[in-house]
Amino acid sequence: MLSKNQKYLLGIALVLSSIAISIRGSDGKIRLVLHNYPGLIFLLVVVSSFLVAIYFQINSRRISSLSSQIREQSKIKSEGIDVLLNELSDRQMEVYDLIISGKTNKEIMTELFIEQSTLKSHINQIYKKLNIKNRRELKANLKH
Numbered sequence: 001m002l003s004k005n006q007k008y009l010l011g012i013a014l015v016l017s018s019i020a021i022s023i024r025g026s027d028g029k030i031r032l033v034l035h036n037y038p039g040l041i042f043l044l045v046v047v048s049s050f051l052v053a054i055y056f057q058i059n060s061r062r063i064s065s066l067s068s069q070i071r072e073q074s075k076i077k078s079e080g081i082d083v084l085l086n087e088l089s090d091r092q093m094e095v096y097d098l099i100i101s102g103k104t105n106k107e108i109m110t111e112l113f114i115e116q117s118t119l120k121s122h123i124n125q126i127y128k129k130l131n132i133k134n135r136r137e138l139k140a141n142l143k144h
Helices: 006-021 038-086 090-100 105-112 116-130 135-141
Strands: 023-026 029-032
Touching: 006 038, 038 116, 090 105, 090 116, 090 135, 105 116, 116 135
Parallel strands: none
Antiparallel strands: 023 029
């Protein structure tokens, strides 16, 4: 219930603190409105502090939960990528590694001693096996 109404916790804490420390001026003197009730002031401050602590505890749990979900999704994606990468031939894996390292087609052709048509064929097979459409998608989603 508290996590659903978390957005109100800070507002309530602020109102309670404001009531506790509200001041009034008269006859050139400034006093707390509740100066005759120090116990009440203390209670309001304690309750507002408690509400702030609850707010941060809820946030901490939400962040922890989201972090766990992200880690799990990342693990699943990583395992899926590994399976797809295992489908590449040795030569396709060499081309893949060179693409990931930022090499241009010309640099890859020079390093592997292959023609442009051969390189294009390897690249198209890599894209097909990894279910991607272009080099940018390859670099963005399939780094290892």
